[in-house]
Amino acid sequence: MAEPQVAQKAPYIYKPEKDEKVAWCACGMSKSQPFCDGSHRGSEFRPIVLDVQAGKTCAFCGCKQTGNAPMCDGTHSML
Ligand code: FES
Numbered sequence: 472m473a474e475p476q477v478a479q480k481a482p483y484i485y486k487p488e489k490d491e492k493v494a495w496c497a498c499g500m501s502k503s504q505p506f507c508d509g510s511h512r513g514s515e516f517r518p519i520v521l522d523v524q525a526g527k528t529c530a531f532c533g534c535k536q537t538g539n540a541p542m543c544d545g546t547h548s549m550l
Contacts, residue, residue, distance in 0.1 A: 473515055475499040475535035480550055482530040482543035487523045494518035495531055495541035505531035505541070 476499030483505035487493075494507040498516035501508040507518035519541045523529055532540060534547035 475516060477534045477536070477547075477550065478504045479533040480547040481533050482547070483533050484528060484530055485523070486528045487525055489525045490522065492520060492522050494520045497535060497540065499535040505533060 475497060478496070478499045478501070485493075485505065495505055495518055496503075496507045496511070497518055498511040498514055500510035500514075502510065511517065521541065530543040532543045532546075534550055536546045536550065537544045538546065
């Protein structure tokens, strides 16, 4: 299995202003981190689509190595 690219060695903090559906980038190649921009096309990676709630802060994984995708689990601190 291919390794995802490390987008950044820190989580992306995101606080939605409204309830919405987002697609977290799993490949690390998106230019719109932490969200998918379609750059994974042609790879084995697929985004993780999830619902987020207004006002609820999310810490999305930036290193793409988390064991708790799409959320940060602190793995970036060991890279
Ligand atoms: S651009 Fe990374 S999963 Fe879509």
